[in-house]
Amino acid sequence: xxxxxxxxxxxxxxxxxxxxxxxxxxxxxxxxxxxxxxxxxxxxxxxxxxxxxxxxxxxxxxxxxxxxxxxxxxxxxxxxxxxxxxxxxxxxxxxxxxxxxxxxxxxxxxxxxxxxxxxxxxxxxxxxxxxxxxxxxxxxxxxxxxxxxxxxxxxxxxxxxxxxxxxxxxxxxxxxxxxxxxxxxxxxxxxxxxxxxxxxxxxxxxxxxxxxxxxxxxxxxxxxxxxxxxxxxxxxxxxxxxxxxxxxxxxxxxxxxxxxxxxxxxxxxxxxxxxxxxxxxxxxxxxxxxxxxxxxxxxxxxxxxxxxxxxxxxxxxxxxxxxxxxxxxxxxxxxxxxxxxxxxxxxxxxxxxxxxxxxxxxxxxxxx
Amino acid sequence: xxxxxxxxxxxxxxxxxxxxxxxxxxxxxxxxxxxxxxxxxxxxxxxxxxxxxxxxxxxxxxxxxxxxxxxxxxxxxxxxxxxxxxxxxxxxxxxxxxxxxxxxxxxxxxxxxxxxxxxxxxxxxxxxxxxxxxxxxxxxxxxxxxxxxxxxxxxxxxxxxxxxxxxxxxxxxxxxxxxxxxxxxxxxxxxxxxxxxxxxxxxxxxxxxxxxxxxxxxxxxxxxxxxxxxxxxxxxxxxxxxxxxxxxxxxxxxxxxxxxxxxxxxxxxxxxxxxxxxxxxxxxxxxxxxxxxxxxxxxxxxxxxxxxxxxxxxxxxxxxxxxxxxxxxxxxxxxxxxxxxxxxxxxxxxxxxxxxxxxxxxxxxxxxxxxxx
Amino acid sequence: xxxxxxxxxxxxxxxxxxxxxxxxxxxxxxxxxxxxxxxxxxxxxxxxxxxxxxxxxxxxxxxxxxxxxxxxxxxxxxxxxxxxxxxxxxxxxxxxxxxxxxxxxxxxxxxxxxxxxxxxxxxxxxxxxxxxxxxxxxxxxxxxxxxxxxxxxxxxxxxxxxxxxxxxxxxxxxxxxxxxxxxxxxxxxxxxxxxxxxxxxxxxxxxxxxxxxxxxxxxxxxxxxxxxxxxxxxxxxxxxxxx
Numbered sequence: 001x002x003x004x005x006x007x008x009x010x011x012x013x014x015x016x017x018x019x020x021x022x023x024x025x026x027x028x029x030x031x032x033x034x035x036x037x038x039x040x041x042x043x044x045x046x047x048x049x050x051x052x053x054x055x056x057x058x059x060x061x062x063x064x065x066x067x068x069x070x071x072x073x074x075x076x077x078x079x080x081x082x083x084x085x086x087x088x089x090x091x092x093x094x095x096x097x098x099x100x101x102x103x104x105x106x107x108x109x110x111x112x113x114x115x116x117x118x119x120x121x122x123x124x125x126x127x128x129x130x131x132x133x134x135x136x137x138x139x140x141x142x143x144x145x146x147x148x149x150x151x152x153x154x155x156x157x158x159x160x161x162x163x164x165x166x167x168x169x170x171x172x173x174x175x176x177x178x179x180x181x182x183x184x185x186x187x188x189x190x191x192x193x194x195x196x197x198x199x200x201x202x203x204x205x206x207x208x209x210x211x212x213x214x215x216x217x218x219x220x221x222x223x224x225x226x227x228x229x230x231x232x233x234x235x236x237x238x239x240x241x242x243x244x245x246x247x248x249x250x251x252x253x254x255x256x257x258x259x260x261x262x263x264x265x266x267x268x269x270x271x272x273x274x275x276x277x278x279x280x281x282x283x284x285x286x287x288x289x290x291x292x293x294x295x296x297x298x299x300x301x302x303x304x305x306x307x308x309x310x311x312x313x314x315x316x317x318x319x320x321x322x323x324x325x326x327x328x329x330x331x332x333x334x335x336x337x338x339x340x341x342x343x344x345x346x347x348x349x350x351x352x353x354x355x356x357x358x359x360x361x362x363x364x365x366x367x368x
Numbered sequence: 369x370x371x372x373x374x375x376x377x378x379x380x381x382x383x384x385x386x387x388x389x390x391x392x393x394x395x396x397x398x399x400x401x402x403x404x405x406x407x408x409x410x411x412x413x414x415x416x417x418x419x420x421x422x423x424x425x426x427x428x429x430x431x432x433x434x435x436x437x438x439x440x441x442x443x444x445x446x447x448x449x450x451x452x453x454x455x456x457x458x459x460x461x462x463x464x465x466x467x468x469x470x471x472x473x474x475x476x477x478x479x480x481x482x483x484x485x486x487x488x489x490x491x492x493x494x495x496x497x498x499x500x501x502x503x504x505x506x507x508x509x510x511x512x513x514x515x516x517x518x519x520x521x522x523x524x525x526x527x528x529x530x531x532x533x534x535x536x537x538x539x540x541x542x543x544x545x546x547x548x549x550x551x552x553x554x555x556x557x558x559x560x561x562x563x564x565x566x567x568x569x570x571x572x573x574x575x576x577x578x579x580x581x582x583x584x585x586x587x588x589x590x591x592x593x594x595x596x597x598x599x600x601x602x603x604x605x606x607x608x609x610x611x612x613x614x615x616x617x618x619x620x621x622x623x624x625x626x627x628x629x630x631x632x633x634x635x636x637x638x639x640x641x642x643x644x645x646x647x648x649x650x651x652x653x654x655x656x657x658x659x660x661x662x663x664x665x666x667x668x669x670x671x672x673x674x675x676x677x678x679x680x681x682x683x684x685x686x687x688x689x690x691x692x693x694x695x696x697x698x699x700x701x702x703x704x705x706x707x708x709x710x711x712x713x714x715x716x717x718x719x720x721x722x723x724x725x726x727x728x729x730x731x732x733x734x735x736x737x738x739x740x741x
Numbered sequence: 742x743x744x745x746x747x748x749x750x751x752x753x754x755x756x757x758x759x760x761x762x763x764x765x766x767x768x769x770x771x772x773x774x775x776x777x778x779x780x781x782x783x784x785x786x787x788x789x790x791x792x793x794x795x796x797x798x799x800x801x802x803x804x805x806x807x808x809x810x811x812x813x814x815x816x817x818x819x820x821x822x823x824x825x826x827x828x829x830x831x832x833x834x835x836x837x838x839x840x841x842x843x844x845x846x847x848x849x850x851x852x853x854x855x856x857x858x859x860x861x862x863x864x865x866x867x868x869x870x871x872x873x874x875x876x877x878x879x880x881x882x883x884x885x886x887x888x889x890x891x892x893x894x895x896x897x898x899x900x901x902x903x904x905x906x907x908x909x910x911x912x913x914x915x916x917x918x919x920x921x922x923x924x925x926x927x928x929x930x931x932x933x934x935x936x937x938x939x940x941x942x943x944x945x946x947x948x949x950x951x952x953x954x955x956x957x958x959x960x961x962x963x964x965x966x967x968x969x970x971x972x973x974x975x976x977x978x979x980x981x982x983x984x
Contacts, residue, residue, distance in 0.1 A: 020652060024660040028667075035668060039686035040677050042494035047680050089538060090710045092700065112529045122537035123707040125545050126410040127678060130494075132535045133501050143531045155481040156431070156514075158507045160488060160500050163457060168493035170677075185663070193656050281568055282388045284659045289392060289560055292667070293400050293553070297407045302676050304495055306414045306463075312407050326460065333491050334458050374847030378836065385835050577829030583797045584825040585848050586817055740797050740816050 003212055007220040011194075015224055025190075029182045029232050030239065036178050037244045041170040044130050049096040050077035050088060055104035063116075063142055067098070072134050089121050096120040096131045108146075164333045175240045176328035177301030180321045182236065183229055183259070184266045184295055189287035190225050191270025196283040199274075214363055222267045229263040230256075240332075249335030258331065258345065262324040265348050268355035269320065275362040295321045323347050371587060375595025379569075383599060393565070393603065394610075397557040401550070401611055402618060408549040408676075412498045418445040418462040420453050425473035431484075431510050435466070440502050457489055464488045464499050539707050546619045551702040552675040554611040558634075559641055559669075559695055562604040563662050566597060566645030571658040574649075583739045593734055597642045604638040605631070615706075624709030633701055633719055636726050640694045643729030650736045669695045697722050748773045748900055748931050749794065754803035756789050763789040765954035766803060771933060773899075776926050778942050779935040780974075781951030782982060787935040788828065788904055790951070794933070795902050796820050808899050824893035824901035828908070832889050834878035838869055841877060842892060849896035856895075863891045883914035890921055894930065901925065903934040907941065919944050942974035950981055957981050 016022060049067075053060050068075050077094060079085065085097050099117040101107070108114040118135050120128035165172045195218070198204040207217045237255070240246040248255065270287065277283035297303060298312065299321035305313055316322050323344040330336040330344075338345070384390065417435055421428050436443045445462060447453040453465045467485035476482040486503050490496035540547050573579040582592060608631070615621040645662065652658040672679075672686065673695040679687055690696050697718050704710035712719075749771035756764040764786045771777045781787045792798035794807050796816030805812045808822040832841050842863060846856035864873055867887050877885060886906060893901050903922075907915045919941070926932050934945070942948045943962050950958040958965055958981055962974055969977045 018654075018657065020657045021654075021660050024657075024664050028660075028664050031664075032667065032671075035686070036671060039682045039689075040671060041681050042677055043681055044678060045681045047678070090704070090708050091714045092704055092708075092710070108529055108531065113532065115532050115534060117534045117536055119536045119538055121708075122540035122543055123548060123703050124678075125537075125540055125543035125548055128535075128537055128540075129410075129543060132533075133498075136533045136535075137501075139531045139533050143529060146529045155511050156476065156507055157481055157483050158486045158504050159483045160486045160504070162490035162493075162496055162500075163454075163487050165490035165493055165496070168490055168496060170493055172490075173492045173494075181667075189659075189663075193659075197656070278388050280655050281572065282392065284568070284655065285389065285392045285564060288564060288659065288663055289396050289400075292560075293404055293556065296670075297404045303408055303410065304412065304492060306416070307409050307411050308407050312403070315403070316407075329491055330458070330460070336458050340459050371848060371850065374844055378833070378840070378844050381840065382833070382835050576834075577827055577831045578833060580797065580827050580829075581825065581831035582848070584795050584820055584823070584827075585845075586820040586850075587848050588817075740799055 003210075004216050004220060007212060007216070008223050011221055011224045014194075015228070025186060025228060026232065026235070028186075029178075029236050032178055032182065033175070033236055033239045034243070036174045037171045037240070040174055042173075043168075043170065044072050044127065044134070046074045047072060047096070047127070047131060048076045048094045049073050049098065049131070050079055050085075050094045051075060052079050052082065052085070052097055052099040054102045055100045057103075057105035059105035059108055059114075060100040063100075063139065064098075066138055066142060067135070070134070070138060085119060092121075094121070095124070095127055096135070098135065169244075171240075171244045172246060172333055174301075175236070175244065175246050176325050176332065177299070179233065179236045179240075179328060180262070180299065180324050181295055181301060183233060183263055184269075184321050184324075185287070185291060186232065187225055187229050187263050187266035188270035188273060188291055189284065190228075191222055191267045192273040192277060192283035192287050193280055194221050194225075195271065195274035196277050196280045200279055215360075218271060218359075218363075222271065225267060226260070226263055229266075230260060233259045233263070246332065248332050250331035250337065254338060255328070255331045258324070258327050258341075258348075261345065261348050261352070262320065262327075265320045265324075265352045265355070268352045268359070271359045272355045275359050294319060298322065300325050318351075320348060320351050371591050372595045372598075375592065376598050379596060379599040383603075393561060394607075397561060397607060398610060398614065401553055401557060401614055405546050405550045405553050405619060408553070409545040410494070411543075411545065412495050412502070413440065415441045415464060415499055415502070416462045417441040417443045418447055418453055418456060418465040419443070420447045420450055420465065420467045422470040423468050423472035427473040427476065427514065428468045430513075431468070431507070432466070434506050434510050435503075438502070438506060453487070457487065460489075462489075463495075464503065466503075547621050547707060548703070549675075550615045550619050550621050551706055552673075552699050554608070554615065555695060555698045555702055556670055556673075556675070557611065558604050558607050558638070559698070560666060561607060562600050562638055562641045563645050563666060564659065565603070566600045566642045567648045567658045567662045568655050569600070570596060570646065570649040571652055571655050575654060589734060589737055589739060593646065593737065597646065600642055600645075601635070601638050604641070605634065608634050621706060623706050625705035626711065629712055629715070630702065630705050633705075633715065633722070634698075636719070636723055637694065637698050639726040640722060640729050643726060643733045644694075646733035647729065647736065650733065650738075669693045672696070673699050675699050691721075692725075694722065694725060697725075746773055747771065748809075749777075749805070749807050749933065751794070751805040752803060754790070754793060754805050755801050756786075756793060756798065757801040762954050764793070764800075767951070767954075767956045769949050769956060769959055771900075771931060773931055774926060774929055775946045776922065776932040776934070776944065778945030778948035779933060779951070780939065780942055780948050780978065781935075781937070782978075783937055785951040786954040787951055791902055791904055791933070791935055794819075795823060795825055822899050824896070824898040826889050826893045826901070826903045826906050828904045830885050830889045832877050832885060832892065835876060837874050837876055838864075838880070838888060839873045841888070842895065845892050846895045851896060859895050863888075863895075867891060883910045883917070886910065886914075886918060887921060890918065894925060898930065900931040900933060903932065905936055906934065907936065907938065915941070939973070939975040939978050942978075948974070950978060952981055 051064055067073055077088060088094050097119040099119060101115050104114045116139060118132055120131050122128040162168060198207065208214060241248060273283055273286050277286060298316045298319050305316050327341045327344050330341050419432055421432065435441050445456060447456065450467055456462050457465065465487050467487065472482060488496045488499050537543055616623060648661050649658050652661065672690050672693055679690055701715050701718055704715055747770040751767060751769050753766045753768060754764060755762060755766050767790060779787055793800045793812055794805060796812060796819045800812060807819045810818040842860045843856055846859060864870055872880060890906060907918055922932055945962065947961050949956050965977050966972065969980050971977050971980065
């Protein structure tokens with residue numbers, strides 16, 4: 001036991017003496033949370049659009065004013081002909097052009113119907129859709145005002161209640177995601193590098209023939225990173241709470257427990273990676289190239305999993321991050337207890353065992 | 369110049385002899401491009417929908433049928449109480465539920481209007497917004513339906529004005545997300561590989577001691593650096609080529625613009641990335657440190673590139689920061705050229721900034737590489 | 742015999758790291774064609790001093806010239822005229838013997854013809870015919886050392902610097918290595934070698950012993966043994982180290 005403690009102490013020294021890595025290890029999560037909290041958002045603001053007003057009458061100008069005063073849009077160009085549309089799209093100057101037909105105003109008054117074409121640069125389909133939705137609702141609101149004087153029969157009025165996130169703040173979505181991505185990448189990468197470095201330097205063999213059991217060697221190597229990652233998790237949660245006002249409706253204790261579980265799962269993954277890497281370089285590349293994009297894209301961090309094609313939904317099940325994001329969102333934003341996230345917790349637990357199991361088997365094979 | 373060739377030859381030999389790394393350099397990006405491009409979509413589909421119907425009238429049932437018929441919503445559950453529905457949402461079983469109160473039809477006929485509760489899981493704020501729009505549209509359409517079919521049509525309905533908006537989606541009529549994401553993801557992959565490899569490469573030589581040996585030779589700084597970075601430049605261009613072919617063949621991403629223009633731009637872009645890798649490796653002693661720093665920047669660059677969230681929506685200070693994000697330029701340009709057919713003059717402002725970035729970055733990197741310390 | 746000139750001249754050379762003087766005002770010179778042993782315990786400052794002479798570390802103060810060139814301002818010219826074998830042997834493990842030779846020959850600007858010629862000579866001399874196309878990683882340590890040494894001589898430099906070249910091999914292999922050194926010296930190459938094996942000091946023409954950054958002894962092995970009244974260089978060193 002004393003040998004083990006001594007071994008763990010050595011690992012701690014290694015880590016804390018490497019100032020640069022330490023700086024990144026702790027600085028990175030802080031920088032990312034701050035950035036993403038303040039800068040990343042799915043809402044659209046100040047999108048550049050252009051107007052092609054072929055009517056040029058009172059009505060069209062009224063509507064244009066409404067759009068101009070919306071915080072979502074910024075009118076940067078007024079064009080006179082249809083032929084100009086192509087070139088401003090190609091130059092990337094605007095994301096949409098609103099085209100009011102000739103006699104817009106008179107059509108609306110006399111025939112009770114007029115048309116606005118919303119031309120969007122759909123190379124970004126999401127933006128195009130969103131612009132379309134917003135403009136349409138501004139138009140509908142204007143239409144509603146016109147119609148207010150006329151009584152409308154029988155209306156079912158939807159009262160929308162945004163549950164868990166009344167102000168639709170993007171940061172609620174991103175904080176669990178960033179926390180997950182950072183914990184996963186740091187833990188997996190650090191562990192795999194640490195173990196393969198010993199392999200590369202040849203000191204792994206020495207450790208394995210020492211009185212320490214292989215199991216103790218691995219645990220000893222990994223232990224300091226649990227400690228580090230927990231600190232990271234705590235910092236992230238604190239920043240989210242105090243700077244971004246993200247609530248923690250559920251139990252902090254449960255959050256802590258689940259975080260430690262996830263960290264261990266990630267570390268186990270790191271160990272697994274180290275068994276298939278001969279060099280540090282390989283371990284690093286697998287951890288980064290292999291884990292980064294899948295973790296960001298398939299975990300539900302940014303893109304909803306239910307919208308992905310079936311095969312990808314299936315694949316997302318083997319990404320530990322997916323389950324942890326559900327857990328974190330549940331505890332922090334919904335306030336659930338262990339009962340609601342039991343399934344996810346057990347899955348993480350099982351994954352950890354599987355990763356460890358495969359790693360142990362591979363080590364045994366090597367030793368023979 | 370011949371000296372540079374010697375270094376280039378050595379580098380290529382080392383890269384291709386590294387059996388463990390080859391699949392990571394070539395197969396992993398390809399796999400990720402093919403698989404992950406399918407993941408990236410903001411379309412909201414398969415919305416799990418539940419409801420509480422305390423009225424059970426023909427109007428309430430009719431409304432529910434509308435939701436059942438919609439392709440966006442999967443009507444999964446009927447709840448007997450609000451409490452049950454709320455609990456199901458906590459478990460994540462439903463994304464949205466409707467709450468129809470008792471005497472709904474009766475009150476509607478009496479007062480001509482009635483409220484209905486739409487409860488949306490808003491953790492994903494933007495998805496919630498979209499769900500709200502869809503749900504509202506279904507309800508509003510149902511309103512028209514009640515007004516015209518079920519209940520006596522009053523003349524006043526005919527006097528309603530309507531402004532019709534016609535959406536026209538340029539360059540991507542089907543709003544195909546892949547068309548949007550594939551070039552973007554390709555940019556990420558090319559960037560990651562070239563940055564990581566170039567950053568680690570020189571540090572590795574530091575770690576094993578061969579860099580010292582090189583520094584004792586009369587080789588000039590620029591010869592060494594060019595020789596070292598050139599193979600990764602080739603790799604980057606190669607990956608781009610493979611990626612473009614896959615984009616066309618598997619995803620049918622259009623290639624409206626000039627391929628040569630794209631290659632020309634990419635060749636300058638890769639220089640920026642290589643310069644960064646070199647710069648990082650000049651200030652680190654171990655591969656681990658180099659990777660960490662590279663990783664730090666890459667994650668920030670990726671998430672602030674405009675690939676996943678729009679740059680226009682960021683606060684002013686963040687938008688200024690993105691000026692220093694090389695990925696932002698490449699993502700913008702590859703989309704402009706491939707999907708819109710933009711030409712040289714169109715991309716000129718972005719391209720010139722990239723060129724300046726390349727010159728400054730590489731200048732810094734070369735200057736900070738010291739053969740004598 | 743012609744008067745031998747100094748190929749290395751060092752005057753009050755120092756290297757400071759903060760307050761710590763790793764190399765503290767050392768003075769010595771090395772004559773052309775000499776085998777000069779630069780001895781001292783681990784951490785005495787030998788490698789730091791050597792790094793200044795080969796032009797990869799800038800001195801804090803003092804003067805030095807190598808092959809007639811100044812170590813402050815003319816490092817690139819120094820590098821053209823010297824060879825170097827680092828402590829880590831610094832050959833590429835993932836390249837073959839042949840590829841390593843070709844690479845380093847090319848880096849020094851040798852013509853293809855010259856490289857081919859030198860390669861044949863080297864392979865012949867070291868008996869590496871069987872392994873020219875094997876990766877250096879697969880060679881036993883002693884062969885790697887000899888190869889590294891020979892590679893450092895490819896461009897026929899005036900002086901060659903060897904930093905602990907014989908670490909980790911058996912005495913017979915060390916002996917063979919020194920035969921290579923003798924041969925090079927015989928051909929007129931000046932050898933500047935650092936080592937912490939005191940018995941190797943016997944093989945040198947003159948030696949200096951560094952203790953804590955300073956040179957505490959500088960003379961032929963014979964004279965040093967007389968001076969300190971010992972039979973071996975090892976004992977000379979022990980006496981010096983104890984102070």
